[in-house]
Amino acid sequence: MSLIQIFNTFTFYGPAVTALALATALVTQLIKKTLLARAQKKLVTFLPFMLGTLLYAVYAAVCNLSLRFLIDEYVSVIEHGFSVGAAATLYYVLYEQFIRVKSGLSETEKVIAALIEGYVPTDSVEAAAKEVADAIARDVTGGGAARAREILAGYAGEISERDLQLLSKLIIETLAHLTTR
Numbered sequence: 001m002s003l004i005q006i007f008n009t010f011t012f013y014g015p016a017v018t019a020l021a022l023a024t025a026l027v028t029q030l031i032k033k034t035l036l037a038r039a040q041k042k043l044v045t046f047l048p049f050m051l052g053t054l055l056y057a058v059y060a061a062v063c064n065l066s067l068r069f070l071i072d073e074y075v076s077v078i079e080h081g082f083s084v085g086a087a088a089t090l091y092y093v094l095y096e097q098f099i100r101v102k103s104g105l106s107e108t109e110k111v112i113a114a115l116i117e118g119y120v121p122t123d124s125v126e127a128a129a130k131e132v133a134d135a136i137a138r139d140v141t142g143g144g145a146a147r148a149r150e151i152l153a154g155y156a157g158e159i160s161e162r163d164l165q166l167l168s169k170l171i172i173e174t175l176a177h178l179t180t181r
Helices: 003-013 015-033 041-045 047-064 068-072 074-099 107-116 122-138 144-155 161-179
Strands: none
Touching (some): 041 047, 068 074, 107 122, 107 161, 122 144, 144 161
16 A cells, blocks of 8 residues: 555545544553553554444444444444544554653663662652762762762652661662673
8 A cells, every 4th residue: 555545545534534533542542551551462452443443433323313324334434443543543653753752761760760769759759760860970079879868858758867878878889880880
């Protein structure tokens, strides 16, 4: 199938397929993150096509004010529904490749995050790890442990000064052993 044929497919079906595809992509992501968070990726692959067909069937029934339309024109409904699923998959891929900013941690930040995980609230672990890693990387005086302790004190809740000091030294020692390999 050529690129022109693909574009013709979407222009032939019109703006309804485009709007339904966007809705399908959003609903698919919501279901993947909640209901199917632990499901195999293979099962999730067909979800946009099934949802696209379902959404298009609802759309067609509402536009024609008849459930009979779904039975009489089932081939058209399935064809349009498949196009909705294909467009939703295309939109998702375009979003993942060109728009979404990946919030991944560097290797150093991952190590720090693992070490501070029990001491810092879960929603702040990533930010704290990035801040500590940045402070240690910028440190030229050799006082990285002291700076890490100050940063962790701002993020950590009920933690003793001694534990903060030990944790910051553990971070420095662990990173030193990782970089000497």
